[in-house]
Amino acid sequence: MIQFGGHHLAINITMVGDQGTLAPSLPAAQPAIYELEGKTVRPLGRENDKAFALVNALDEAQRQQTILGAQMRDLVLGPGRDGQTIQPEGIKGSALTEKQRDMLLDLASEWTGIQNEVAAKAKMDEMKRNIAETWFAWSGSTEKGRAAYFRIQGPTVHIEYAPQRMGGDPTKHIHTIYRDPTNDYGAKWWKR
Numbered sequence: 001m002i003q004f005g006g007h008h009l010a011i012n013i014t015m016v017g018d019q020g021t022l023a024p025s026l027p028a029a030q031p032a033i034y035e036l037e038g039k040t041v042r043p044l045g046r047e048n049d050k051a052f053a054l055v056n057a058l059d060e061a062q063r064q065q066t067i068l069g070a071q072m073r074d075l076v077l078g079p080g081r082d083g084q085t086i087q088p089e090g091i092k093g094s095a096l097t098e099k100q101r102d103m104l105l106d107l108a109s110e111w112t113g114i115q116n117e118v119a120a121k122a123k124m125d126e127m128k129r130n131i132a133e134t135w136f137a138w139s140g141s142t143e144k145g146r147a148a149y150f151r152i153q154g155p156t157v158h159i160e161y162a163p164q165r166m167g168g169d170p171t172k173h174i175h176t177i178y179r180d181p182t183n184d185y186g187a188k189w190w191k192r
Contacts (some may be wrong), residue, residue, distance in 0.1 A: 001185065008175075010079065014186030020119040023180035026079060027111070030164075030173040044174050047161060050107040052144040054136065057100055058091070063142070065091040072139035072149035075160045075177050085181055088153045090137025093130075101131050108152050111159050111178040123157075130155045147171050156182050 134154030163170035
């Protein structure tokens with residue numbers, strides 16, 4: 001296991017033979033948008049864009065299931081919450097259209113795809129098998145460019161994206177978490 005840590009990047013890499021996981025990891029950004037050499041840089045920008053595309057691809061009934069009643073202000077299962085779980089909320093993958101399920105998988109791939117190609121493919125194959133039992137939840141505005149929290153939660157994945165509302169523009173300070181409730185720190189491989 002290798003661990004890289006910092007306030008806005010905490011990556012845990014566990015390798016066992018040819019298997020690997022980055023769960024849990026916390027990719028984050030502050031500022032989440034800035035100019036560099038005349039170009040706009042948006043760390044976590046694709047994640048944000050894909051999430052807004054998905055929530056806006058839902059019909060009204062689906063949105064009512066997806067949008068949480070509470071305003072989420074931070075990660076629920078962030079750092080220090082190892083081994084904890086929460087009740088799934090939002091809309092279940094089985095209630096999404098095939099195109100919406102593909103959008104959900106594509107969104108999740110922004111976290112799972114950080115791994116090497118073999119591990120990333122294995123994780124996506126696992127997520128595809130579990131897509132009917134994977135949930136998508138949203139809190140905040142559905143207008144692109146505004147602050148919004150979202151969560152992807154399935155049998156083997158937990159992803160959260162949480163704008164930080166501590167002074168200033170929350171769209172410019174983002175925390176995310178990627179977990180595998182069955183395999184954080186490679187736990188299932190070490191039990192053999």
